[in-house]
Amino acid sequence: MNIDRFKHDHVDILSQIDTLRKLTHAGVEHNADAIARGIVAISSTIKLHLAVEDRMLYPTLRACGNDELARLSARFEQEMGSIATAFMAFVRRWNTAEHVRSEAQAFRAEANDVLRRVYERMQRENREFYPRIEAEEAMAVH
Numbered sequence: 001m002n003i004d005r006f007k008h009d010h011v012d013i014l015s016q017i018d019t020l021r022k023l024t025h026a027g028v029e030h031n032a033d034a035i036a037r038g039i040v041a042i043s044s045t046i047k048l049h050l051a052v053e054d055r056m057l058y059p060t061l062r063a064c065g066n067d068e069l070a071r072l073s074a075r076f077e078q079e080m081g082s083i084a085t086a087f088m089a090f091v092r093r094w095n096t097a098e099h100v101r102s103e104a105q106a107f108r109a110e111a112n113d114v115l116r117r118v119y120e121r122m123q124r125e126n127r128e129f130y131p132r133i134e135a136e137e138a139m140a141v142h
Contacts, residue, residue, distance in 0.1 A: 001060050003133055009049040010122045016042040017115050032101035043091040050084055069136050076129050083117050090114040
C-alpha cells in the first residue's frame with residue numbers, strides 16, 4: 001500500500017500546527033483572526049486525512065494477511081479515537097476569532113494540550129507505524 005499521501009498530509013498538518021504555534025506566541029488577541037482561520041484550515045485537512053485512514057488505510061491493513069501489522073493498525077486506529085474527539089471539540093470551540101480573542105488564556109491552554117496530542121500522534125505514526133507499513137510493502141514486492 002502506497003502511503004505517500006498520508007506522509008504528505010502529516011507534513012502539511014505539522015506545518016499548520018507550527019503556524020498556529022507561532023501565531024499564538026506572537027499574541028493570541030492580536031492574531032485571533034489568523035488563528036481562527038488556521039483552526040478551520042487544519043480541521044479540514046485533518047478531517048479528510050482521518051476519513052481516508054478510516055476508509056482505506058485501516059481496512060487494507062486489517063486484511064493484509066500480516067497479523068502483527070493488522071494488530072498494530074488496530075491499536076493505532078483505536079488510540080486515534082480519543083485524540084480525534086478532543087481535536088473536533090477544540091475546533092468547535094475555537095473556530096471564531098471573537099471566541100479566541102475573548103478567552104485567550106483558555107485558548108492557549110487547550111491549544112497546547114490538543115495540538116500537542118495531535119503532533120505527538122503523528123510523530124509516532126511517522127516513527128513506528130508508517131515504516132512498518134513500508135517494510136511490509138517492500139517484503140511483498142520481493
